[in-house]
Amino acid sequence: METTLSEIIKNKIREQGPISFHDFMEMALYYPELGYYTSSPDKIGKHGDYYTSPYLTNIFGNVIAKQLEEMWLLTGKKDFTVVEYGAGMGSLCNDILDELKQNKEFYSKLKYCIIEKSEAMRQKEKKIIGHDLVNDKIGWYDSITEIPSFTGCVLANEVLDNFSVHKVIMKENELKEIYVDHNNGFVEVLKPSRDDLKEYFTSLGIELPNDFCAEVNLEAIEWIKKISSSLEKGFVLTIDYGYPSSELYQSHHRLGTIVCYNKHTVNDLPYNNIGLQDITAHVNFSALKFWGAKHGLDNCGFTNQSQFLLGLGLTEHLRKLEEKEKNNFEVRKNLMMLHTLLMSMGKKFKVLIQQKGLNNPLLSGLQFCQPLI
Numbered sequence: 001m002e003t004t005l006s007e008i009i010k011n012k013i014r015e016q017g018p019i020s021f022h023d024f025m026e027m028a029l030y031y032p033e034l035g036y037y038t039s040s041p042d043k044i045g046k047h048g049d050y051y052t053s054p055y056l057t058n059i060f061g062n063v064i065a066k067q068l069e070e071m072w073l074l075t076g077k078k079d080f081t082v083v084e085y086g087a088g089m090g091s092l093c094n095d096i097l098d099e100l101k102q103n104k105e106f107y108s109k110l111k112y113c114i115i116e117k118s119e120a121m122r123q124k125e126k127k128i129i130g131h132d133l134v135n136d137k138i139g140w141y142d143s144i145t146e147i148p149s150f151t152g153c154v155l156a157n158e159v160l161d162n163f164s165v166h167k168v169i170m171k172e173n174e175l176k177e178i179y180v181d182h183n184n185g186f187v188e189v190l191k192p193s194r195d196d197l198k199e200y201f202t203s204l205g206i207e208l209p210n211d212f213c214a215e216v217n218l219e220a221i222e223w224i225k226k227i228s229s230s231l232e233k234g235f236v237l238t239i240d241y242g243y244p245s246s247e248l249y250q251s252h253h254r255l256g257t258i259v260c261y262n263k264h265t266v267n268d269l270p271y272n273n274i275g276l277q278d279i280t281a282h283v284n285f286s287a288l289k290f291w292g293a294k295h296g297l298d299n300c301g302f303t304n305q306s307q308f309l310l311g312l313g314l315t316e317h318l319r320k321l322e323e324k325e326k327n328n329f330e331v332r333k334n335l336m337m338l339h340t341l342l343m344s345m346g347k348k349f350k351v352l353i354q355q356k357g358l359n360n361p362l363l364s365g366l367q368f369c370q371p372l373i
Contacts, residue, residue: 005034005275010182018179018189021167028274029162036275037162038118061095063312064155067365068096071153071235072106074361080106080234081152083113083144086159090125097137112138113147144230153235154227160288161241161280163223165215167256168197170208175201178213186271204245204290213256214249215281221291228295233357236297239305242283242350246373257282285352289372297354301366306346311367
């Protein structure tokens, strides 16, 4: 399907020559007013393209709140700032604050900052969250660098998989970068790899076999650097699709991990429906750990979403809900959502927690850690 944005990209290629896949993805997702995340139609929910855990049930946010409360205790029960990247519809923020209101001492010392560049998304978030909290408890920012250094937690739920990535492929023992050209449609062409893309794999000790295609998320490295500079003491909580290097570069991923979402269908065709579908790439959690350590963030632990939520007492939350809620339909609905969180989504999503300025903090969400290599 031809779109206005596809014409703009086509003209850019006609004028400048082939563009990197990174630049193509950046335009497809974030081009002003026409990119997937900068246009106005709803992205999440029944009438959107996909579901997220916070959208399915407020239990997810309630449980995350318990982990934040534990983090606050570990950092000394002082002023605590939560910085959430890409708050989506604002549901997670809303559910976290609803739960934390029960702890008046913590709530009084809490500031919630949302990093969101899209004005369209900001307006959606403010509508969901409610005007009584806007400006009083919550602030919106374009970048974490606008926030004074803080003690708290940086929260990124399903964010890093939407960072624009470079695509590479190993050909005859030489790394090539994949560019996008146009010739009766968008086509991929190979060019010599940039040095920083080669260094990415060298730093991680990864040797790609011939004909193996992979993505390189350099933006995630810059993200880690900025976070470490702004975070004085506290945690980074990342929840996303992805794997450690030891699994990400197995043969079944030899075609790469680019996945697109459109009207609740999944495809691997990023050059279709440009600006109308989401484009994602799986997160390399080993890379986050490696570059986090280089910039002052120590690894607390790595697990999947299912084990993370169970460690924080997800089943206890549901038990309380069943006792409180007499409507059998609501109970059944939440039981179904619990199963989704734990099983179909819980095993696919991974959780990485990093910390700065603390001495081996123990977190309930990491009771069931997995190796991260």
